[in-house]
Amino acid sequence: MAIKEFRYTICPVGNASFLSANREGFLYDAFRPLGIRPVLLQSLPRDRWLAHFTYQDPALFREGGNVPPIWAKSNGTEVVLLGLTMHAQKTYILTRMDSPVDYVEELRHKKLALPTRPEYPVVDFFKSDAEHLFRSVLAARGVGTAEVEFVEIPASESEINITSDKTNHFGKAEADALEAGKVDAIVSSGVRALRLMLTGKFKTIFELGAHPGSISTVCGEYPHILTVSKQLADENPEVVVEYLKQTILAAEWAKTNLSGTLALFSKQLHATPGEIVTALPRDFYKHLTPGFSKEGLLALEGQKKFLYDRGYIAKDFPIEKWVDESFLRAALSDLGKNISLPNVDG
Structure with a gap:
């Protein structure tokens, strides 16, 4: 059945879909x-x-955080996994500048913030991200979760209304709680973390990602995933292939156009180019192409397992049966260019 339009939605995390849609x-x-x-x-x-989270739209593309699509898939929603990217923002554990805590091991018997969004009618991915990252770091440093106290910090009104004023208030409630001494540490990432550190009120005691191979950085933002409504994929596969082609071409364009990429990401992340360069990993603009690397699939499996084990999703499902590589392969074939997708062949 021919269509006249489709919808797309993109998380504000810096990705090729945004470049494709805005250049x-x-x-x-x-x-x-x-x-x-x-x-x-x-x-x-x-x-x-709300379809950004629930996928209750028969013709919707989405690229961004992995928790909502995992949650939707777990609930039986028909959504197809088209590809993933291993591109993470720099993430830190922060304490107050005057805190005696300088190392993860010193978090024993301390209060750790878990941001919550009680008004969300869907999975609380803010809470799951902080919990997953905290648990990964604590485990790697031999600190048991029974030795710390997790404190839920509900969102502020400004955070809830972020989509209306286009200003990034994410993380404000946790930062306020840390500054007020209600908690001893928070997890923060990207531009948000950079701005908090620049206030001089907070210090970093640990950077995730700075210890490759020893500490997992898997969370809602790592890996990013690209998905589409199954109805659109089944009824109009040529639309899905064309969307992927444009996403791939945008990612290829980014590899040799850092200044242009920064200009666009400045709009998406509500940040200056300098902040983006500092907050994102080196060469981030060279790693925006979706693919199916073994590393990425293992990370996604680990994230899904965490969400299931901790009760964020009710039903488990096999990641390998969620993946559909046919659309990426068709897009690459149609392009007919020497473009290498990240391990599409496994």
């Missing part, structure tokens, strides 16, 4: 000759936005 020459130009209109989900009435 002239990619997404919109590609679909215009086909008579198909890409529509940003958030340009529609607000009551449609």
Whole structure:
């Protein structure tokens, strides 16, 4: 059945889908000759936005954090996994500047913040991310979770309303709690963490990702995943392939256009180019192409297992049966160029 439009939605984490949708020459130009209109989900009435998490839309693409699609899949929603990227923001454990805590081992008997979004009618991925990262670091340093106290910090009103004013308030409640002494440590990442450290009020006692091979950085933002509604994939596979082609081409463009990528990501992340370069890993712009690396699939399996074990999702499911590599293979074949997807062949 032919379609006239599809919706797309993109998490504010820095990805190729955003480049494709926001730079002239990619997404919109590609679909215009086909008579198909890409529509940003958030340009529609607000009551449609929940599909960003639930996938209750028969023709929706989404690239970003992995927790909502895992949760949706666990609930029986028909969603297809098209690819993933191993591109993480720098992530830290922060304490107050005047805190006597300088090492993870000194977090014993301390209060650790778990941000919560009680108003969300879907999985609380903010809480799951902080919990997963804290547990990974504590375990690697021999600190048992029974030796610390997790404290839930509900979102502030400004955080809840982020989509209305386009200002990044994520993490404000935890930072306020840390500054007030209600907790002893928080997890923070990306531009948010950078800005907190620049206030002079906080210090980093640990950087995740700075210890490759010893501490897992798996969380909702690592890996990022690209998904699509199964109905669209089944009924209009050529649309899915074209969307992937434009995403791949945008990722290829980014590899040799750092300044242009930074200009676009500045809009997506509400940050300056300098902040982005500091907050993201080195050469991040060279690693935006979706693929199916063994590392990525193992990370996604680990994330799903954590979510299931900790009660964030109710039903388990096999990651390998969720993956559909056919669309990426078709996109690469159609491009007919020497573009290497990250381990599509396993």
